[in-house]
Each structure stands twice: as structure tokens, then as C-alpha cells.
Amino acid sequence: MKLGLALSGGGIRGIAHAGVLRALEENNIKVDMIGGTSCGSLVASLYAMGYSPYYIYILFKKYAKEITGINMVTFATGLNSILLNKKLKISGLNTGEIIEKIYDELANKKGIKKIADIKMPIVIPTVDISESNEYIFTNKIPKKNKRFYIDNISIGKAVRASSSFPVVFSPCDFENHKFLDGGTLDNVPTIPVKQLGADKVISINFDADVIDEQSNIMDIVMKTLDIMGNKISEKGLQDSDLIITIPSDKTGLLDIEKIDQCYKLGYETAIKNMEKISELIK
Secondary structure: OOOOEOOOOOHHHHHHHHHHHHHHHHHOOOOOEEEOHHHHHHHHHHHHHOHHHHHHHHHHHHHHHHHHOOOOOHHHHHHHHHHHHHOOOOOOEOOHHHHHHHHHHHHOOOOOOOOOHHOOEEEEEEEEOOOOOEEEEOOOOOOHHHHHHHOOHHHHHHHHHHHHOOOOEOEEEEEOEEOHHHHOOOOHHHHHHHHHOOEEEEEEEEEEEEEEEEOOHHHHHHHHHHHHHHHHHHHHHHHEEEEEEOOOOOOOOOOOOHHHHHHHHHHHHHHHHHHHHHHOOO
């Protein structure tokens, strides 16, 4: 029985996926193939390359400020400037080049240049903003619909493309494509993971916070993104054999101060669901 894991996007909350992977390893549950969208791709790619869940957590803590590149004050100021500029360019508040650089360096340490070099089957969704089509970066191109699969891309470029959240990050150029965040069309890549050959797929997504009188504008933004992401991923979630939903605890898109908390939530949520996971793989 081959087990697949589909990791959703969700900003800095994505480090919770490493906590889930840690819980699975501690319970001797082997993941045979993996997929990740946006921040999920940051974790999925590292794990597929052979980095341990705990080391992934350490890497997030080390590089979080460089990867996000902006704080929420800068984000609000920059967004206001963009909205007031009538001659908008296809750009964002962060180029995303640092993500590409860091991940290429981490891949090189494992002797990996392109996604095709990774041994564990992996899928990373992205969206071409010019074509309005979903593309899948993978090391295992299926026999059908080959047009929308790419395997000749570097790890850094792949995760950068899938993580290029609109406005926050600029589109990622690759060949004739302009790629944006994969969560635009596929926030939980359950179906692509199944197409890798998984017999069972566990999908990991995030719960949406409750909006109340104490909520601020970013809480509302995150709530909106969660609603959109879950709606977009309805088909994929329906095809999941098990869905594990991690509480978000009002964690903002770039709220790097909550990395420890998110990692712990991912681990604890997986442990609480371990009986269901064990039943699934029997």
C-alpha cells in the first residue's frame, strides 16, 4: 500500500506540515509520495529531498525573515501604494528570488539540481497567469496530459513559482510562463498526488479562524483566503481518504513569530488523528 500526502498552502502556517511529518515518522508511518502547494511546496520539496521534519522546522526558523522579506506594516503600506497606482506593473512587494536561491542551495547539498533528480515522487502545483492554466512540477510525468507537467525546472524555481502569492510576491518567470501561487487553482493537491500512484492520500489543510469584534483587517484577509482555498480545493478534498485540519489560531500570512506554535499545532493535531491514520493504512 502506497501512502501519499497532500500539503495545502497557508502562508507561514505551512510549517505545521513539518510537525505532521514528524508525528508520522515517530509512529513509523512511511510516506511514499508527496505533494505541496505554495507553503506546502516548501515543506514537501525539502522532505522529498531527504531533510528530516525537525530540520525543516529549523530551516524555517533560520530563513523565515529572508523568505518573507516584508513585515505586515510594510505589506499594508506597499499594498496601499499599489492600489493608488493606476499604472500597475506585474510585480509584487517581494521578487521571491531569495526563495529560489535558498532552495537551490539546499538542493545542491543533496546533489539535486532539478525536480527530476528527486527520488521520492513529488508534485508541486502552480498557475500560469497568462494562460490561466494549472501546471504541475513533478519528477514523474504521467502518460496522459503531458503538456501541463514540467520536470526540467530547478527546485528553487519550482517552489518559488508555487509560492508566488499575488501582490506579496512577483510572478515567477520560467521559459514562456509567468507563474503564480498554485493555491489559485489547487490549494490541496490531492488529485495530483493520487495520479502519482498513491493508494491512499491524506490531505492536510487549515481551519479558518472565527471572525469577531476583536478581529483586525489581516484576520479578515486570512479568513477570506481560507474560504477561497477550501472552496477551490473541494474536489480534491472529496477525493481524499483522510483530511486532517489544523487549527490556525489567528496566524497571519507572514506571521513568522508564530512558527514554533504552528509547528507544534501540526504535530499535536497529527497525534490526535493517529488512530484514524493507522486504520487508514491497515
